[in-house]
Amino acid sequence: MQNDPLTFGQLLERHERELFAYALRLSGQRADAEDLYQDTFLAAFRAWPPPRRGNERAWLYKIATNRAIDRERRAKRIVANVDDLALAAPERDDVTLADLAGAIETLPAGQRAAFVLRKVQGLAYAEIAMALECSEEAARARVSEALRKVKAAVA
Amino acid sequence: MDVAMGEARERLLGRAKREGLTTIGYDVLASPLGPLWVAIGPKGVTTIHYGDEPSQSELRRLVRVYGPGVVPDHRRSSALARELDEYFRGRRHTFDIDVDLSGLTPFQTRVLSATAKIPFGAVSTYGTVARRAGNAKASRAAGGALNHNPIPIVVPCHRVVGANGALVGYAGGLDAKRKLLAIEGADVARRR
Numbered sequence: 336m337q338n339d340p341l342t343f344g345q346l347l348e349r350h351e352r353e354l355f356a357y358a359l360r361l362s363g364q365r366a367d368a369e370d371l372y373q374d375t376f377l378a379a380f381r382a383w384p385p386p387r388r389g390n391e392r393a394w395l396y397k398i399a400t401n402r403a404i405d406r407e408r409r410a411k412r413i414v415a416n417v418d419d420l421a422l423a424a425p426e427r428d429d430v431t432l433a434d435l436a437g438a439i440e441t442l443p444a445g446q447r448a449a450f451v452l453r454k455v456q457g458l459a460y461a462e463i464a465m466a467l468e469c470s471e472e473a474a475r476a477r478v479s480e481a482l483r484k485v486k487a488a489v490a
Numbered sequence: 491m492d493v494a495m496g497e498a499r500e501r502l503l504g505r506a507k508r509e510g511l512t513t514i515g516y517d518v519l520a521s522p523l524g525p526l527w528v529a530i531g532p533k534g535v536t537t538i539h540y541g542d543e544p545s546q547s548e549l550r551r552l553v554r555v556y557g558p559g560v561v562p563d564h565r566r567s568s569a570l571a572r573e574l575d576e577y578f579r580g581r582r583h584t585f586d587i588d589v590d591l592s593g594l595t596p597f598q599t600r601v602l603s604a605t606a607k608i609p610f611g612a613v614s615t616y617g618t619v620a621r622r623a624g625n626a627k628a629s630r631a632a633g634g635a636l637n638h639n640p641i642p643i644v645v646p647c648h649r650v651v652g653a654n655g656a657l658v659g660y661a662g663g664l665d666a667k668r669k670l671l672a673i674e675g676a677d678v679a680r681r682r
Contacts, residue, residue, distance in 0.1 A: 338546055341550060341553050341558065342560035343559055344516060344562055345549070347502075348562070352495065369494070369497075377509070380511045381509075383558050
């Protein structure tokens with residue numbers, strides 16, 4: 336395991352790429368993703384220090400997820416841009432990205448975050464639980480429910 | 491780095507700076523001695539580290555003095571980059587940029603200040619530096635302080651050699667020390 340980050344720069348260099356990708360996948364819009372990425376790291380800098388023993392990754396996802404959900408509640412809409420999503424998710428079989436983007440977009444914010452954290456970002460359930468501030472069982476349940484809905488939508 | 495990502499980072503760091511959250515800007519510079527990790531704080535250069543990543547102990551010193559706001563910043567390093575480039579090309583004999591030795595012990599600071607006075611092209615010994623730092627018997631301790639010099643090249647610890655003229659040691663490796671002395675045309679046998 337890496338040492339705990341001592342500086343903003345270390346935190347940024349270690350995690351900014353995946354957080355930027357996560358922001359893109361969550362919001363679907365490049366401009367929104369940039370805002371979310373900036374807001375997440377600024378909030379992390381203000382709240383310094385991060386939790387110890389390598390938990391800073393889940394901490395950043397938690398900040399990003401909460402901000403994305405807040406933003407969505409305020410805006411009441413998230414429109415996925417297929418071009419941006421194409422950068423984020425590999426095209427699979429006969430399901431088009433547009434289908435997938437549409438399906439993900441219809442998920443409630445909490446389920447969408449759980450789905451993206453697990454299926455796109457590849458986080459462990461323990462990390463998802465930390466990021467979403469729920470139990471591991473609840474995290475599994477959210478991912479599984481999201482997966483069921485996405486499968487149904489693209490079937 | 492992806493262009494959009496880089497632009498987003500610039501804007502993020504701009505916002506962090508305006509909020510007063512950042513204190514030190516760092517960069518990795520290419521040099522004839524390989525990559526150099528350099529950091530600049532409010533009072534001047536704090537660090538030149540051989541390699542593209544600083545040691546954890548160096549970061550701890552920076553954080554102890556200036557807090558965790560140590561962030562990538564290409565613009566801030568440009569004056570140092572220019573002076574180093576001129577030095578490596580043999581066109582600069584003294585550095586004009588300010589150095590910041592905050593966070594070091596008083597003895598380390600005295601040893602490095604004495605070292606900073608050794609002119610381009612000259613060499614001195616650990617014993618002489620120890621004497622100039624106020625403790626003639628502390629040549630071994632002076633060697634230790636020089637080995638942990640946070641700002642090599644600009645604070646020219648490469649100009650300090652053993653009493654017999656042997657190069658002895660250098661944090662950047664003896665090859666680097668040899669190259670620096672060669673750039674300066676220093677005659678190791680001619681000591682001050």
